[in-house]
Amino acid sequence: MSNNSVNIVCIGGGPAGLYFGILMKKKDPRHEIVVIERNRPYDTFGWGVVFSDQTLGNLVAADEPTAKTILQAFNHWDDIDVFFKGRRITSGGHGFCGIGRKRLLNILQARCEELGVKLVFETNVTDERAVAAHYRADLVIACDGVNSGVRARYGDVFQPEIDVRRCRFVWLGTKKRFDAFTFAFEKTEHGWFQAHIYQFDGDTSTFIVETPEEVWRRARLDEMSQEEGIRFCERLFASQLEGHPLLSNATHLRGSAIWIRFPRIVCARWVHRIDVDGREVPIVLMGDAAHTAHYSIGSGTKLALEDAIELARCFSTHGGEGMDRALSAYEERRSVEVLKIQSAARNSMEWFENVDRYTGLEAEQFAYSMLTRSQRIPHENLRLRDAGYVAGYEGFIAEHAFAQAGVPVPPAMLPGRRPIPPMLTPFRARGVVLKNRIVVSPMAQYSAVDGIPGDYHLVHLGARAMGGAGMVCAEMTCTSPDARITPACPGLWNDAQRDAWRRIVDFVHAETDAKIAVQLGHAGAKGSTCVPWSNEGADYPLPSGNWPLVAASAQQYLPGVSQTARAATRDDLARIKADFVAATRRAAEAGFDWLELHCAHGYLLSSFISPLTNRRGDEYGGDDGDGVAGRCRYPLEVFGAIREAWPNDKPISVRISAHDWVEGGITPDNAVTIGRLFKAAGADMIDCSSGQVVPDAKPVYGRMYQTPFADRIRNEAGIATIAVGAIFEADHANGIIAAGRADLCAIARPHLANPAWTLTEAAKLGYGDIEWPRQYRAAKVQLERNLQREKEAAAANAGLTPQEIAAKLLGS
Ligand SMILES: Cc1cc2nc3c(=O)[nH]c(=O)nc-3n(C[C@H](O)[C@H](O)[C@H](O)COP(=O)(O)OP(=O)(O)OC[C@H]3O[C@@H](n4cnc5c(N)ncnc54)[C@H](O)[C@@H]3O)c2cc1C
Numbered sequence: 012m013s014n015n016s017v018n019i020v021c022i023g024g025g026p027a028g029l030y031f032g033i034l035m036k037k038k039d040p041r042h043e044i045v046v047i048e049r050n051r052p053y054d055t056f057g058w059g060v061v062f063s064d065q066t067l068g069n070l071v072a073a074d075e076p077t078a079k080t081i082l083q084a085f086n087h088w089d090d091i092d093v094f095f096k097g098r099r100i101t102s103g104g105h106g107f108c109g110i111g112r113k114r115l116l117n118i119l120q121a122r123c124e125e126l127g128v129k130l131v132f133e134t135n136v137t138d139e140r141a142v143a144a145h146y147r148a149d150l151v152i153a154c155d156g157v158n159s160g161v162r163a164r165y166g167d168v169f170q171p172e173i174d175v176r177r178c179r180f181v182w183l184g185t186k187k188r189f190d191a192f193t194f195a196f197e198k199t200e201h202g203w204f205q206a207h208i209y210q211f212d213g214d215t216s217t218f219i220v221e222t223p224e225e226v227w228r229r230a231r232l233d234e235m236s237q238e239e240g241i242r243f244c245e246r247l248f249a250s251q252l253e254g255h256p257l258l259s260n261a262t263h264l265r266g267s268a269i270w271i272r273f274p275r276i277v278c279a280r281w282v283h284r285i286d287v288d289g290r291e292v293p294i295v296l297m298g299d300a301a302h303t304a305h306y307s308i309g310s311g312t313k314l315a316l317e318d319a320i321e322l323a324r325c326f327s328t329h330g331g332e333g334m335d336r337a338l339s340a341y342e343e344r345r346s347v348e349v350l351k352i353q354s355a356a357r358n359s360m361e362w363f364e365n366v367d368r369y370t371g372l373e374a375e376q377f378a379y380s381m382l383t384r385s386q387r388i389p390h391e392n393l394r395l396r397d398a399g400y401v402a403g404y405e406g407f408i409a410e411h412a413f414a415q416a417g418v419p420v421p422p423a424m425l426p427g428r429r430p431i432p433p434m435l436t437p438f439r440a441r442g443v444v445l446k447n448r449i450v451v452s453p454m455a456q457y458s459a460v461d462g463i464p465g466d467y468h469l470v471h472l473g474a475r476a477m478g479g480a481g482m483v484c485a486e487m488t489c490t491s492p493d494a495r496i497t498p499a500c501p502g503l504w505n506d507a508q509r510d511a512w513r514r515i516v517d518f519v520h521a522e523t524d525a526k527i528a529v530q531l532g533h534a535g536a537k538g539s540t541c542v543p544w545s546n547e548g549a550d551y552p553l554p555s556g557n558w559p560l561v562a563a564s565a566q567q568y569l570p571g572v573s574q575t576a577r578a579a580t581r582d583d584l585a586r587i588k589a590d591f592v593a594a595t596r597r598a599a600e601a602g603f604d605w606l607e608l609h610c611a612h613g614y615l616l617s618s619f620i621s622p623l624t625n626r627r628g629d630e631y632g633g634d635d636g637d638g639v640a641g642r643c644r645y646p647l648e649v650f651g652a653i654r655e656a657w658p659n660d661k662p663i664s665v666r667i668s669a670h671d672w673v674e675g676g677i678t679p680d681n682a683v684t685i686g687r688l689f690k691a692a693g694a695d696m697i698d699c700s701s702g703q704v705v706p707d708a709k710p711v712y713g714r715m716y717q718t719p720f721a722d723r724i725r726n727e728a729g730i731a732t733i734a735v736g737a738i739f740e741a742d743h744a745n746g747i748i749a750a751g752r753a754d755l756c757a758i759a760r761p762h763l764a765n766p767a768w769t770l771t772e773a774a775k776l777g778y779g780d781i782e783w784p785r786q787y788r789a790a791k792v793q794l795e796r797n798l799q800r801e802k803e804a805a806a807a808n809a810g811l812t813p814q815e816i817a818a819k820l821l822g823s
Pocket residue numbers: 022023024025026027028047048049050056057058059060061112134135136137154155156157159160182217297298299300309310311312315
């Protein structure tokens with residue numbers, strides 16, 4: 012097919028259709044391309060469009076003449092300004108460009124005409140078959156925008172998922188000039204409103220106003236005329252507008268109809284084949300017709316143009332193998348790329364939908380949280396953009412942390428020195444001060460004999476306490492022999508176990524400045540199983556010597572495999588609570604600094620919290636409202652009892668599964684309520700894990716995938732949190748602490764690979780002001796030197812090919 016010309020019809024003359032026409036015509040002038048648009052030429056909606064510098068690079072590579080004209084028309088800026096609670100926070104280096112949507116379309120239309128792409132205006136396509144037949148099309152592109160008629164007509168094939176979001180927004184403009192991408196937040200008696208503002212030509216700026224639907228209704232914007240609504244926005248953002256009016260170009264809309272809700276669109280398929288007079292003609296979705304990405308990351312037009320680039324590229328690469336191959340390659344590659352942007356856009360959209368959650372933060376932290384909202388701009392990347400801003404902000408975080416911890420500011424923070432990375436700042440809970448925010452997450456080792464931790468545990472926990480973390484948390488430690496997961500789990504139900512723990516705690520206290528926590532738990536229905544490396548495997552019942560199990564309700568963890576646990580009676584509950592209290596007393600006698608109550612992962616206390624595992628009809632079941640308070644009653648009673656037995660100056664954290672990842676299970680909304688309940692009972696922190704409650708859970712994994720739960724609970728329930736799960740680089744931990752998404756970061760598997768994870772990560776950051784064990788200081792000096800050399804070599808080799816690097820190394 013690469014040698015054949017094709018007839019292409021694009022339905023819709025937006026950025027996607029026009030740009031695809033340009034690129035295909037450029038590749039082969041013999042292609043016959045027609046773009047059909049229902050509007051008149053040069054007659055369009057919208058204000059400014061934003062591109063990042065990276066998108067501009069893609070445009071230059073695809074068609075230089077268009078890119079050059081676009082670049083001449085662009086308004087470029089680097090700064091982002093955040094206006095919040097009377098403060099203005101500025102950060103630089105963001106590299107964005109703005110252009111009027113009209114201007115962009117005019118440039119694309121002119122280039123189409125220059126190359127011979129046929130433009131047909133004022134033609135509303137309602138029958139793609141007729142159009143395809145008329146132009147003898149070999150290929151139809153459905154680039155008819157967000158409300159695509161084509162997508163709707165073949166909904167059963169494209170399977171669009173349209174999620175209409177909770178905010179109302181209006182797309183306005185103003186002649187006020189802004190020298191930065193500006194985000195302004197204003198509080199009203201009805202709730203918060205925000206404006207996204209960017210200048211896109213010499214004298215015009217886009218001005219989007221957004222607020223949650225309920226706030227919009229409380230403000231009675233739904234009852235106002237278009238003009239009244241605009242006057243409302245002018246009054247609200249008067250300090251930004253400085254007397255300039257807000258302008259609307261949606262003159263065809265009446266009343267409050269200019270306030271729309273963003274539809275998040277994902278399509279399962281992008282390619283379909285229609286019958287045109289007995290010929291099978293492919294029809295392909297492109298741009299907003301195929302997907303949308305929230306305007307807060309300014310990617311709608313970028314995605315539309317990049318779709319066009321990719322399809323044209325697929326024709327060049329795969330055209331020789333036939334059109335089908337090119338189209339399936341396009342769908343395959345683009346749907347993955349688009350999902351990545353959509354996932355960043357979703358994080359960003361959700362941040363703006365929940366601004367209220369973050370308004371308790373100070374302006375500096377609020378701005379940082381907003382800048383990093385998509386989780387696509389890591390902490391060190393922000394430093395590359397604006398080192399001064401990040402250094403200043405790190406100073407702010409450190410100052411607050413030392414004040415919170417009540418410890419003197421170290422010399423490293425004196426003026427002129429690089430501030431401490433956020434993850435290495437201290438934190439206080441009750442009388443316990445952690446030297447930094449890194450916790451070795453509890454990890455079952457299945458290596459105890461009769462519940463007694465031995466030399467293995469001394470070495471395992473001792474090494475990790477020497478590795479730089481602020482605190483190590485010992486694995487789930489059981490409150491009675493029948494509370495164990497396996498026969499090799501440690502316990503605290505007798506004095507021999509207490510004394511064995513004391514040996515480990517004493518070592519940690521004597522040889523390191525780390526704190527040590529114990530996690531108390533009862534296995535419930537997940538007890539009496541084999542160690543993971545046995546022939547049977549984890550969660551499988553013991554071949555012999557099983558003990559009876561209890562849980563909130565009768566249940567079998569692995570259907571058809573596990574032992575069936577019986578529902579705990581009142582006597583069971585009283586005994587188990589007493590066991591928790593006795594274990595707590597022994598933990599205090601062993602000298603642990605911190606206690607964690609294990610209410611996660613389907614173990615006994617977790618089995619009470621989840622509706623999937625608790626079907627009790629008594630007061631410990633879910634008979635109230637959403638049922639959370641009833642199902643939390645027993646775990647809260649246990650918490651209350653251990654809180655009394657545990658020294659007042661020592662903290663207790665509670666680990667929960669903040670999401671069951673199963674329909675009908677615990678949701679992040681419920682987790683906020685659970686956080687509130689434990690906060691009211693006197694818990695110091697919620698350790699936010701998820702899942703493992705039932706075996707058919709479907710977690711959505713990814714970097715820091717559980718951190719959003721810690722963020723919500725911390726900022727909605729107002730209790731300190733621990734984030735855990737796939738946090739494996741200093742950059743992750745620094746971002747989480749800096750943004751106030753959690754107070755501590757628990758890191759599990761990376762600590763199995765590297766006990767000195769914290770010390771190593773600090774060296775990688777180039778941060779030397781961290782204490783190593785005195786016996787290991789020679790290693791610190793060598794590691795820092797080697798990492799420094801690597802950095803210098805990387806900088807010197809930047810831009811060289813592997814062959815050039817090899818030649819350089821051989822020559823040296
Ligand atoms: C009201 C509104 C304002 C926007 N303003 C901005 C903005 O200021 N800045 C920004 O970055 N993004 C803006 N966007 C988003 C951005 O425009 C899109 O993400 C981007 O334009 C997608 O390009 P597209 O070519 O896929 O679709 P569109 O730009 O929507 O183009 C689709 C085209 O198809 C035409 N069409 C639709 N149906 C038919 C039919 N049956 N027959 C013939 N033609 C048809 C439409 O008239 C339109 O010109 C706006 C979106 C909306 C809905």
